[in-house]
Amino acid sequence: xxxxxxxxxxxxxxxxxxxxxxxxxxxxxxxxxxxxxxxxxxxxxxxxxxxxxxxxxxxxxxxxxxxxxxxxxxxxxxxxxxxxxxxxxxxxxxxxxxxxxxxxxxxxxxxxxxxxxxxxxxxxxxxxxxxxxxxxxxxxxxxxxxxxxxxxxxxxxxxxxxxxxxxxxxxxxxxxxxxxxxxxxxxxxxxxxxxxxxxxxxxxxxxxxxxxxxxxxxxxxxxxxxxxxxxxxxxxxxxxxxxxxxxxxxxxxxxxxxxxxxxxxxxxxxxxxxxxxxxxxxxxxxxxxxxxxxxxxxxxxxxxxxxxxxxxxxxxxxxxxxxxxxxxxxxxxxxxxxxxxxxxxxxxxxxxxxxxxxxxxxxxxxxxxxxxxxxxxxxxxxxxxxxxxxxxxxxxxxxxxxxxxxxx
Ligand SMILES: Nc1nc2c(ncn2[C@@H]2O[C@H](COP(=O)(O)OP(=O)(O)OP(=O)(O)O)[C@@H](O)[C@H]2O)c(=O)[nH]1
Numbered sequence: 505x506x507x508x509x510x511x512x513x514x515x516x517x518x519x520x521x522x523x524x525x526x527x528x529x530x531x532x533x534x535x536x537x538x539x540x541x542x543x544x545x546x547x548x549x550x551x552x553x554x555x556x557x558x559x560x561x562x563x564x565x566x567x568x569x570x571x572x573x574x575x576x577x578x579x580x581x582x583x584x585x586x587x588x589x590x591x592x593x594x595x596x597x598x599x600x601x602x603x604x605x606x607x608x609x610x611x612x613x614x615x616x617x618x619x620x621x622x623x624x625x626x627x628x629x630x631x632x633x634x635x636x637x638x639x640x641x642x643x644x645x646x647x648x649x650x651x652x653x654x655x656x657x658x659x660x661x662x663x664x665x666x667x668x669x670x671x672x673x674x675x676x677x678x679x680x681x682x683x684x685x686x687x688x689x690x691x692x693x694x695x696x697x698x699x700x701x702x703x704x705x706x707x708x709x710x711x712x713x714x715x716x717x718x719x720x721x722x723x724x725x726x727x728x729x730x731x732x733x734x735x736x737x738x739x740x741x742x743x744x745x746x747x748x749x750x751x752x753x754x755x756x757x758x759x760x761x762x763x764x765x766x767x768x769x770x771x772x773x774x775x776x777x778x779x780x781x782x783x784x785x786x787x788x789x790x791x792x793x794x795x796x797x798x799x800x801x802x803x804x805x806x807x808x809x810x811x812x813x814x815x816x817x818x819x820x821x822x823x824x825x826x827x828x829x830x831x832x833x834x835x836x837x838x839x840x841x842x843x844x845x846x847x848x849x850x851x852x853x854x855x856x857x858x859x860x861x862x863x864x865x866x867x868x869x870x871x872x873x874x875x876x877x878x879x880x881x882x883x884x885x886x887x888x889x890x891x892x893x894x895x896x897x898x899x900x901x902x903x904x905x906x907x908x909x910x911x912x
Contacts, residue, residue, distance in 0.1 A: 506623060507532045510555040512542045512569050513583065514562055521609050522556060529616045539564045539572060550576045554622060556615060558606075559584035559595065570598050579622065579649065581615060596735055601649060621743050625651040628746060629670070632656050633663040633678035633690065634708075639731075643677060646738060660685025664693060673703065674749060679731075680709035680716060688719045695724035701752035704745045708733075762830040764809055765816035773829035778839055779885050786839060787847040788885075790892040791819075791876040793834040794904040803868055810865045811872055815858070822854045837889070844880045851876055851907055859905055873905035880910070 509526055513519045514537045526533040534552070536542045538561055555573045559582055560566075573580050582595050582603040595603045602618055604611050630652050632643045644654045655670065657663040659682040667673055676694065678687040685693075691705050707720035710731040720728045726745045729738060760772035773779060778786070793799070793815065800808040812834065819828045819836060826840040826847075840847045855874060863870040877895025879888050895908040902908070 506553060508552045509533050509619065510542065510545065510552045510573070510578065511535050512537070512539070512555065512561065513558040514538060515558070518558075518583075518606070518609070518612075522612050522615075525612045525616060526619075529619070531619060538562055539569050542569060543572065546572070546576055546578075550578060552578055554579045554581060554601070554619060556581050556583060559586060559591070559603075567595060567598070570595070570600060574598060574600075579651075581618060583611075599645070599649060602736070602739065618743075621746065622651055624750060625746070626653070628674045628749075629653045629655065629672050630675045630677060631663060631666060631670075631673045633658075633660065633676060633682070633687070635659055635679065635682045639679065646735065647677075647742075650739070650742070659683055660687065660690035660693070663690055667694070675746065676703065676705045678705065678707055680707060680711060680720070688716075688723045691720060691723040691725050700724075700726070701749065701756050704749045706741065706745055762816075765813050765830055767816045767819070767836070768827065768829040770829060770831055773827065773831075773837060773839070774885070776827055776839075778827050778841055782841060783882075785844075785880055785882045786841055786888065787844050787878065787880045788840075788888040788892050789838040789847070789851055789876050789878045789907075790831070790889065790896045791836045791838065791851075791874050792896055792900070794873045794875055794900070796834040796872075799870070799872060803865070803870065807865050807868060807870065811863070811870065814863060815874070818854065818858065822850050837892075839885075847880075848878065848909060851878060855905070855907055875899035875904045876907035878907055878909045 507530060509531050511519065511522050511533050513522060519535055519537065523533050523535060534545055536545055540563055555578045557569045557573060557580055561569055567582070570580055570582060580600040582600050583606050584591065584595065584603055585606045592603065604614060630647050632640050632647070632654055634640045634643070635658050640656045644656070647654045655666060657666045660678070661684045663676065663678065678690055680687040687707050687709070691707065694703060694705065705725040707725045707728040708731055709716050717728045726748065727741050729741060760768060762769045793811070796808065799811065815836070816830065819838065823838055823840065826838050829837050831837045855876065859873045875896060877892040877897070877899055879891045879895060881888060891910055895910050899906050899908040
């Protein structure tokens with residue numbers, strides 16, 4: 505369903521343009537030219553991300569196809585050459601996602617960002633905060649139409665409770681005036697914990713207070729809408745807020761994650777609170793693949809890359825509660841804030857597990873081993889790394905496939 509788009513359009517040239525634009529963007533169009541044809545397709549399957557529908561078709565000239573698709577719970581974008589206000593309002597009242605004026609062949613390209621947004625919306629969970637059940641219901645219906653998951657809270661205090669319980673909310677849409685904790689105070693409280701890349705906020709209010717927009721924005725909201733709002737404006741602001749959130753997250757990951765293994769990189773490591781603000785002893789290990797150059801030379805770099813990914817996944821499994829970073833090449837650093845004994849035992853088991861495992865990569869049976877230097881102490885991080893590196897060197901010199909722990 506992720507990529508399938510139903511297209512109902514009787515103009516052959518327009519159908520061709522839609523087909524070409526959708527395919528270019530990675531979607532799979534299913535093309536039909538009438539309600540009758542569309543119904544045949546829908547008899548077989550209703551598994552579509554969305555339907556793009558011409559408003560006026562030979563066997564239904566007044567948007568009848570819209571009701572056919574909506575009755576089957578399919579999300580709808582309408583293409584229409586009729587741009588009068590009455591038609592526009594009638595189309596929007598039918599709970600469609602959007603309508604696109606058919607004023608030029610290029611109008612089709614404006615559909616692609618809407619589809620891309622729909623596809624990514626299942627990664628987002630929205631908390632709607634309003635003391636009015638009717639307002640919450642209306643917002644829920646607008647948001648669910650866009651494949652967003654919605655939960656509700658009746659006031660600012662309840663919203664904070666919900667956010668603390670559910671740790672995957674990415675957007676809060678909050679009213680201003682509520683009996684327990686108003687919207688602005690809620691945003692201020694949220695911004696103490698959540699950075700803009702973690703959580704976006706849109707404020708709403710029916711109040712005529714002129715300074716309310718500024719109050720919300722200064723408190724840290726991404727946007728503000730005056731109630732009652734029109735559906736199109738709401739969706740435009742919702743999309744731009746979610747696009748901003750996605751871009752921020754993407755940037756964050758590009759800056760802090762290793763592109764190949766998806767573990768954290770050096771930059772992230774040195775900014776982490778376990779590195780910067782931690783008081784007391786910490787355990788640190790530097791782990792390096794043995795004879796990795798030979799592995800690359802024998803099987804090729806693509807296999808070497810897969811071994812690095814495999815190792816990174818294994819490290820995450822053994823140390824879900826530690827900070828694991830790829831320091832470069834085939835070297836990883838693990839920083840652990842708890843018991844030295846547990847850390848050491850897990851590293852021993854990991855070393856053994858890697859040596860005992862045969863990987864099958866592109867038909868090749870691959871074995872590899874790792875060497876590790878381990879230290880513990882409350883010295884600064886650079887000192888710990890220097891000492892761990894010395895232990896790692898000893899592990900390599902002593903024959904590899906082993907760990908050397910610094911003697912106290
Ligand atoms: N496939 C792949 N290879 C990498 C990557 N980064 C570094 N390497 C290779 O890792 C190898 C490291 O080689 P060396 O530093 O000689 O170390 P080694 O062969 O593992 O030998 P010892 O560490 O002494 O056991 C080099 O061949 C690099 O090209 C990467 O992202 N992918």
